[in-house]
Amino acid sequence: MAYLQNSALVLLIILCQSCASVPPPKAVGPTPSDQQLAWQDMEFYGFIHFSINTFTDDEWGYGDKSPDLFNPSELDARQWARIAKEAGMKGLILTNKHHDGFCLWPSEYTDYSVKNSPWKNGKGDVVKELAEACREYGLKMGIYLSPWDRNHPDYGKPEYIEYFRNQLTELLTNYGDIFEVWFDGANGGDGYYGGAREIRTVDKKSYYDWKNTIALIRKLQPNAIIWSDSGPDARWVGNEHGYAYETTWSPLLRDSIYGGMPEYSKKYAMGQENGTHWVPAEADVSIRPGWYYHKSEDNKVKTLKELLEIYYKSVGQNSTLLLNLPVDRRGLVHENDERQLKKLMAQLKEDFATNLALNAKTSANHTRGNTSRYKSDRAVDSDKTTYWTTNDDITNASITIDFGKPTLFNRFLVQEYIPLGQRVTQFSLDAEIDGIWKTLDNQTTIGYKRILRLDDTKATKIRLNIEGAKGSPIISNIAVYHAPLIVDVPKMSRNKQGLVSLQTPEDGLTIYYTLNSEEPSTSSSKYLAPIAIDQPTTLKTFSIDPATQRQSDVITESFDISKKLWKITTFQGVSLTDQAIDENPLTDWSVNTQTLTNYSIDLGETTAIKGFTYTPTQGRWVSGVITHYSFYGSMDGENWTTLSEGEFSNIIANPIQQKITFSKATSVRYIRLVANKIMNDKDDALIAEIGVITK
CATH class of the missing domain: 2.60.40 (Immunoglobulin-like)
Known part of the structure; x- marks a missing residue:
């Protein structure tokens, strides 16, 4: 018995020594820093756009608006943080100063800040309130500071760089730990510039002396990720739709890029297989069409399906996701935005509720050194620090997951062990269905995380095939899920x-x-x-x-009544386009004011109407909106009666369908809406729809 015990002990020692004697693969290409790894693990965090632009209905302020305009009535940074936390976000980045130069903290280097606003009698500090709220809710905080300042008189001159760094120093020393510093690529153009009101251009490569600015950040916040088009730590994904790419590399030819580079999106945004530096992608997008709050967009918040598409094409395609929440004039995240975020969080919890790979058996056709340290089950143990890998000379290999019985799934998640670099260049996924292997998908890169959305598939086994890699493939995590259908309002x-x-x-x-x-x-x-x-x-x-x-x-x-009998004609009976009566609010009738006094809408039959509706253009940029009107009715198309005239109140700020009711019902066969005034005193109107109210 003692002999058997000793033999077992010796065997165990030999096995342990065998494991220890097989070293891990050497890194391939550039690798992430500890700070970049921690940042990538955040995956999903929020952007907060809030400034004078919120109160002027602008996206890019000129820099000449009075601080008196900044006066939120209910500003509550704790509400922002609570909503972000409940949505699954891990941090918030605030636009402390956008291109207009207005500062959300009481900077001692400019008067153009909250200290000269009526909000809290000039004693407020939005940055401080958000920093405190983030700490309370366990969120990390980041800062956005626009390099371009359309208010400052010295922008474009060497003196401005000292001002810029002084403000950066304030933000990096007075508000606690900062996880990301965000530098916009927009640089130079027309602006107020202290009253000069001129165009100023700068050399984007050299003007900001980024080498020394970056050194300052490293000194003050050594753990902060620095973001810009060209990094140095994280990069723009190249679009504002929130999408990464089916092929997304974290390595980047960083030294070939500079902030605001015109050809960046097409040439560099996807990263490069032969990239020289580790600069992973961040996908940014707003939950609404605009970055800043516009009341006109209250009904244009992204749907659950749109938000899920963004998540899967960013986090699910080797990128982080930065989702913008425009704070409204009250100083709150709007209820519509919060509602959609709750739906997103609920759906993602459902999508990833049960990992079907956890209880499955695994096998691989190659294992590094044939040791347990690198065997296939390391890829399904929910520990991203362990992994399955192969010998150095094996770059094509497969790992099989056996469910033991036919199992329904539609999501496949896979991650590389990125501390040793991004390696996989080509992979496929097979499934054994009724004893026959079928290919479900063919893809290229994996990186930090790749999520495949598949049709509902019932299979006994699945197989990940690594068909190309820059070195031995290293897979740290595989998970399989069955996501339920997206249940949202029709x-x-x-x-x-x-x-x-x-x-x-x-x-x-x-x-x-x-x-x-x-x-x-x-x-x-x-x-x-x-x-x-x-x-x-x-x-x-x-x-x-x-x-x-x-x-x-x-x-x-x-x-209300349908428009199937309706048509638009001139006085001479010539038919005009029906885009204003086609029941499609996304099409517009572009018409000048002269034509608007020389047309009629034939309802096809005599109708008792109690009012009318007017829908202005629903395009991204509001234009051609009728602000003052006259509405006429006629029985014969020749003799007209004024049924209503007046103003569409607040329609420019909120260009939704307008409903005007009359004091009494009137029987008509023909109607006409005339523009007495169009926004910005233009001559052309854009009419999405004209309708009538009969009940």
């Missing part, structure tokens, strides 16, 4: 013929609806085809996932 649209279509974010959901103002349930009418609605009707609807019984909120829409 999207409603109506065409000119009066047919209402309902659409869900994904196939497989069931829609129920009512047309009698009652709350819908699963006992209500099931949507199977477009619904004909010709008369005033209230439609209520929701969607449900039959498999899980998860259902969306109920959405309500009130429709």
Whole structure:
């Protein structure tokens, strides 16, 4: 017995020595610093855009607006932090100073700051309040400081660099630890510049003396990531849609790039396989069309499906995600934005609720040194510090996960062990279905994280094939999930013929609806085809996932008479475009004021109307909006009666559908909306839709 015990002990020692004698692979290419690894692990964090622009409805301020305009009524940085935390964000970056030069902290180097605003009688400090809120909610804090300053009289001169660094020093020494310093690539152009009101250009490569500015940041905040087009620590993904690329490399030819480089997006944004420095991508996007808050965009917050698309194409494609939340004039994140963030967080929790690979068996066709230290199960142990890898001369290899029974999945997550570099250049995913292997996907890079969204697949086994790598592949994590369907409110649209279509974010959901103002349930009418609605009707609807019984909120829409008989003509009977009556708010009738006094809309039959509706253009940039109007009715198209005239109040700031009601119903066959004034005193109007109110 003693002999057997001794033999087992000797064998164990030999095995341990064998493991220890097989060293890990050597690094391939550039590798991340500890700070970059910690930053990449954050994955998802928020941007806060808030400034004088919020109160002037601008995106880029000129630098000449009075600090008196900055006066939020309910500013609450704790609300921002709470919402970010509940959304799963790990930090917040504040636009402390945008291009207009207005500072959200009481900088001692300029009067153009909150200290000269009415907010808190000039005693407030937005940066301080956010820093305290981030600490309370366990979030990291980052700073945005625009290099371009359209307010400062010295911008473009050597003296400005000292001013810029003085402000940077204030931000990096007075508000605690900073996880990221964000430098915008917009540099130089027209501006106020202390009253000069001129165009100033700078040499983007040399003007800011970035070498010494970066050294200052390293001294004051050694753990901070420095972000710009060219890094040095993290880079712009090359677009503002929030998308990385199917091929996204973290290495970058950093020395070939400078901030604001015109060809950067097309030539460098994806990173390079032969990159010389580790500069991973950050994808930035706003939850609304604009970066700053605009009331006109309250109804344009990204849908759950759009937000999920952004997440999977950023975090799921080897990038971090920086999602912007525009704070409104109250000083709060708007309720609509918060609602969508909650939906996103809930869906992501569902998508990644159960890792199906945790209890599965694994095997690989190659294992480094045939030791347990690098064997296949290291890739499914939920520990990113362990990994499966191969011998140095093996760059093509596969790892198989055996579920033991047919298992339904639609998400595949894989991560490389990036402390030793990004290696994989080509991979595929196979599944064994009914005993036959089928390829589900072919892709290129992995990097920190890659998530494949697949069709629902029931397989007994799956196999990750590494088909190309710059060295032995090193896979630190594999996870498999079955994400439920995206359950969100149906999207409603109506065409000119009066047919209402309902659409869900994904196939497989069931829609129920009512047309009698009652709350819908699963006992209500099931949507199977477009619904004909010709008369005033209230439609209520929701969607449900039959498999899980998860259902969306109920959405309500009130429709008036259809426009299938309507047409637009001139006095001479010449037909005009029907884009103003096609029931599509995304198409516009571009028309000059002269034509607007020389046309009519024929309703096709005599109709008793109680009012009318006008929808201005719904394009990204508001233009051609009618601010003052006259509305006419006629029975014969020749003799006209004024039914209403006045102003569309606040329509420029909030260009949504306008509803004007009359004191009494009037029977008409023809109608006409005339523009008495168009925004900015222009001669051309953009009309998305004209309608009538009959009930």
